[in-house]
Amino acid sequence: MHGFQRLHMVNEIQGTDGAGKAARRLRKRGGRFGCFAAVLMLTGILAGCGSAEKLTADPGAENGGALAETGTAAEAEQGNETEPAVVTFSDRISRTGDLILVSADHEYDFEANADLELVNIKETQTYDYPVDKDEFMLARKAMSSLDAMIRDCDEAMGSSLTSVSSAWRSKEYQQSVWDEYEELYGEEYVTKYVAVPGCSEHHTGLALDLGITYEDGSAGTFSESENAVWMAQNAYRYGFVRRYAEDKTAITGISNEAWHFRYVGQPHATYMTQHNECLEEYLEDLRGHTSPSEPLETEAAGHAYKVFYTSEETIEEPDGEWTVSGDNAGGFIVTVLAD
Numbered sequence: 001m002h003g004f005q006r007l008h009m010v011n012e013i014q015g016t017d018g019a020g021k022a023a024r025r026l027r028k029r030g031g032r033f034g035c036f037a038a039v040l041m042l043t044g045i046l047a048g049c050g051s052a053e054k055l056t057a058d059p060g061a062e063n064g065g066a067l068a069e070t071g072t073a074a075e076a077e078q079g080n081e082t083e084p085a086v087v088t089f090s091d092r093i094s095r096t097g098d099l100i101l102v103s104a105d106h107e108y109d110f111e112a113n114a115d116l117e118l119v120n121i122k123e124t125q126t127y128d129y130p131v132d133k134d135e136f137m138l139a140r141k142a143m144s145s146l147d148a149m150i151r152d153c154d155e156a157m158g159s160s161l162t163s164v165s166s167a168w169r170s171k172e173y174q175q176s177v178w179d180e181y182e183e184l185y186g187e188e189y190v191t192k193y194v195a196v197p198g199c200s201e202h203h204t205g206l207a208l209d210l211g212i213t214y215e216d217g218s219a220g221t222f223s224e225s226e227n228a229v230w231m232a233q234n235a236y237r238y239g240f241v242r243r244y245a246e247d248k249t250a251i252t253g254i255s256n257e258a259w260h261f262r263y264v265g266q267p268h269a270t271y272m273t274q275h276n277e278c279l280e281e282y283l284e285d286l287r288g289h290t291s292p293s294e295p296l297e298t299e300a301a302g303h304a305y306k307v308f309y310t311s312e313e314t315i316e317e318p319d320g321e322w323t324v325s326g327d328n329a330g331g332f333i334v335t336v337l338a339d
């Protein structure tokens with residue numbers, strides 16, 4: 001699992017102009033550094049050929065698929081003790097990742113996310129819950145967490161009624177949803193409940209709507225179900241958050257939606273749920289933690305994590321395992337496994 005994530009991370013950074021610069025800087029240092037740069041180049045190539053794909057199958061509810069094992073800091077520092085290792089993030093990285101904010105003010109960048117890996121839910125699910133449409137897709141990284149979340153919810157409820165009523169949406173699909181609901185319910189309703197095409201979280205592949213589907217195929221009302229209560233309380237354990245709560249409508253700009261969940265990864269979902277912060281508030285909170293030595297601290301599945309925000313494209317590389325996500329507002333959130 002970590003093996004893949006390292007490849008993925010290297011590929012992310014390697015595949016950008018900024019990363020190119022970083023790699024060149026690394027090569028200049030020679031010696032072990034030169035070897036490391038070569039490894040970095042090589043793994044970048046491997047990651048691009050699809051060998052990594054198989055290994056992503058289970059990013060795991062275990063750690064929320066959160067961390068990359070870079071293993072680079074130790075090697076890099078040995079290469080030159082006077083100059084700390086650095087890592088450079090590209091502008092593209094600021095628009096991708098588990099923590100990107102997609103809202104009316106923060107349009108989703110389809111181009112930056114062109115390599116988003118989607119899987120067909122029905123073809124991939126490891127637990128047999130109803131999926132409203134055969135073509136529904138979700139980001140591969142969130143898939144096993146979704147399976148585990150629905151399975152555990154059903155088990156807790158003693159029934160198997162939880163279904164998926166919406167998942168990834170292309171810009172065109174979101175436009176069709178907008179048009180359909182406008183025709184059915186009028187302009188006021190769509191403005192309140194449907195995101196403008198390009199501004200829907202569903203574009204990320206990390207968001208989905210849950211439903212209730214009875215055995216005869218008829219639909220129930222998720223927001224009035226016990227399942228909704230269970231999900232709101234437990235989704236964080238699988239890296240998901242209930243995204244649009246009643247008490248956050250002034251911040252999110254979206255009405256209360258008991259059915260809409262967003263994958264952000266376990267350490268982040270845990271903090272957001274414990275502190276009753278929606279994604280907008282969490283990102284704001286993180287912007288107050290710009291120093292790796294004064295991070296926001298959270299935990300998930302028995303591990304401690306340190307999280308900090310930076311608007312700098314080049315930072316000193318964190319020690320140990322870490323990942324980076326953009327905020328879709330020009331910044332970077334770095335998550336470091338602390339133990």
Ligand SMILES: [Zn+2]
Nearest residue numbers: 166208209260
């Ligand atoms: Zn939704």
